[in-house]
Amino acid sequence: MHGRTRDGEECGWLARSREFAAGCLMVVAVTATGAGIVEAQTASTDVPTFKAFPWAAYAVQVTGNARDAAGATVRLTTKDGEEKPFGSATANVDGTSLHHHRLRLSADLTTHGSIDGAAIWLRADAAGKSRAFMNSEKDLVNDRAGPAHRQVEIDVPDDVDRIAFGVLLEKHGEVTADRLIFQDLGEEPSSSLAEPTLDAAIDTIRKNAYHARDIDWSSIEPQVRARAGTAGRLSDVHAAIKVLLASLNDHHSFWMDADRATAYRHSGQPPGAATVERRGDDLGYIAMPGFMGTDPTLSANFAATMSKAIVELSPRCGWVVDLRGDSGGNMRPMLAGLRPLLGASPAASFEQANGHVIPFPVIGTTTVDQSAVPVAVLTGPHTASSGEAVAVAFRGRPNTRSFGAETAGLSSGNSAFPLPDGSEILLMTTIDRDRDGHRYGGVLEPDEAAEDAVAETTASTWLRRTCPAGASNASR
Secondary structure, three states: EEEEEEOHHHHHHHHHOOOOHHHHHHHHHOOOOOOOHHHHHHOOOOOOOOOEEOOOOEEEEEEEEOOOOOOOOEEEEOOOOOOOOOOEEEEEEEEEOOEEEEEEEEEEEEEOOOOOOOEEEEEEEEEEEEEEEEOOOOOEEOOOOOOOOEEEEEEEOOOOOOOEEEEEEEEEOEEEEEEEEEEEEEEOOOOOOOHHHHHHHHHHHHHOOOOOOHHHHHHHHHHHHHHOOOOOOOOHHHHHHHHHHHHHOOOEEEEEOOHHHHHHOOOOOOOOOOOOEEEOEEEEEEEOOOEEEOHHHHHHHHHHHHHHHHHOOOOOOOOOEEOOOOOOEOHHHHHHHHHHHHOOOOOOOEEEEEOOEOOOOOOOOOOOOOOOEEEEEEEEEOOOOHHHHHHHOOOOOOOEEEEEEOOOOEEEEEEEEEEOOOOEEEEEEEEEEOOOOOOOOEEEEEEEEEOHHHHHHEEEEEEOOOOOOOOOOOOO
């Protein structure tokens, strides 16, 4: 998300977010046919079978039955070899008899050798796509925090065919989930918030969506209301909202449930490590991983740390700014962290459907102005949403050239709109414009195409070729 909040389409955002990563990647574990994975599709509906994913990097041991009152004990452990971002012990059961039911997954988690932590997760799928999802990653259990009980719940939409659930381990170590219990809490009750939530969603999208004028509202609104039904179930309303968002065809707008919306507002961290380091004796290198969350203090700390590191390094011949892993989140702390290189605000802008232009805010201050220092920007297919916004902020900047591959094609801005039931719509309301006024909204092409393996080398060569002998790039 960028602008106020910003990111890519739902599944892409979930997969790229550390907090919600299991949501999309576990779809692969359920639907793939590769060795060691396909067995999960035929697990018994009475005793769910757990499989490790990715199976080459993690091992799983299970005793008991997750559908019994006593539950199962599931142990997930990393194997020797390459470290992965996360692994999961994954099980799934038939979901066709659970439509409109509320489900709960609970467990007592204990970790060993795990600094990054562990969680449980629960998801409902329809034809291989996530329809409802929740995990406990906002309250990770790790060696520092000690053992703890966790539980998550979801409401099952009426088109679901599979329910997937399991235990998630960040990076390496071991997690044991005792009394892991999968429960059917019964049919979802009707809610007095169902109709107000649907009405608010339709009104919000109609008034604010960038492509609202492209929709045949006389046709789509009756379809959406029919999808929501008359039973007053929030799960039906949420499914109807997703249908309406899909009709916008912007590939960027999405719906967020109440728990995830709350977690996003009260969190703030990059999904990977931000890097500011020297390359040789003349270049600097910055890897921007994205930033998830909008907590003001955490955002300010991230930006200040990165900006301070850039100022302290101040390389002689310029910077490589690597956005190939920047798949989105909140653009504000990212731009603030790069303040020494971007110069004074605005670095770019948003354009609404009515032509109104909103400047990109670049907050923060710097003691060293490097806004004229040569910068080589690296992009690729995982540069998405707010990552693309950062790339746009460098477009039109003096002494700047981009290298790599085209971006994901989500160079547009989402705004958050709360709904009466506590959920939110993240709605595409703008497209990106660079400082010269060029309009985007789709894929960003690099100035110079380069294979991923040689993109940094190609960029560094350009920086050194344009660097005068004895040059000094910082004015203090």
